[in-house]
Amino acid sequence: MITLRRYYFCVAAICAAAVIGISGCAMNTKAESAQTQADASQPESAEAATVVEAVTGPIESMEETPNEELQPVRIYGSASHMEDGRLSIDNRSGVSAEGEIILNISQESTLILDAVSGTPLTLEDIQDGETIYAYIGPAMTMSLPPMTNAAIIFANIPADFKVPDYVEADSVITDAGSSQTVLTASDGTEYILAEDCDIFPYLTRNIVTLDDLTQGKNVVVWSGDDNTATKIMVFAE
Structure with missing residues (x-):
């Protein structure tokens, strides 16, 4: 009887050990799975997450390139005096604002020249209704009528007379074979200098x-009309 009891006790012990072993394996499996999931959920290290791409070719600065200085614009039309010493011009050139433009006239920075000789004139020499050519600055107010500064004005213009151009010189090249000299302005206009072209200062x-x-x-x-220059007036620096 004692032997049978011992037998049953041994069997129970063996079964209990088996259950504990199976549970332990299951717990280890769950722990390994949890650890795997935790490792997968963790972010990569900064070193592993950083991707460096090679850059080839020139690298341009992100800074804005300064805009090139804008040249004066030429307009023309009939002029009329205003009480504040300004001129009103009815612009018919097709350039800049069409219609009335108010010109600011400055004794220090505005030149008024005779269109034929290039000699200086005064504001009073311009008659109301007279057609003038004006080189104006690129900046203009948004008012109505718009307002801008006048750099140079040509007046006393004869009928059918080609008004001179006010330009900035870019280059002067003389062809060795033909001895022909070409003046190129900053806007790209080319003038062939006549053999007797008169060059004089202002x-x-x-x-x-x-x-x-x-x-x-x-x-x-x-x-x-063929852009052959017969006379050039040079301004001092």
Whole structure:
């Protein structure tokens, strides 16, 4: 009887050990699975997450490139005086604002020239209703009528007369074979200098030559319909 009891006790112990072993394996399996999931959910290290791509070719600065300085715009039309010393011009050039434009006239920065000779004039020399050519700055107010500054004005214009151009010189090149000299303005306009082209300074007795037509120099060019320059007036720096 004691032997049978011992037998049953041994069997129960063996079964209990088996159950504990199975449970332990199951717990280990769950723990390993949980650890795997935890490892998968963890973010990669900063070193592993950083992707560095090679950059080839030139690298351009992100800074804005300064805009090139804008040149004056030429307009024309009939002029009339205003009480505040300004001029009103009825712009018919098809350039800039159409219709009335108010021109600011400055004694320090506005030149009023005779269109034929290039000699200076005064504001009072311009008659109401007279057609004038004006080179104006690129900046203009949004008012009605718009307002802008006048850099140079040509007046006393004869009928059917080609008004001279106010330009900035870019280059002067003389062809060795033909001895032909070409003045190129900063806007790309080319003038062929006549053999007897008169080059003279503005309001001085200084002697100026082709060598004085350097890049950036402001000049007034009188030319024919074929852009052959017959006379060039050079402004001082």
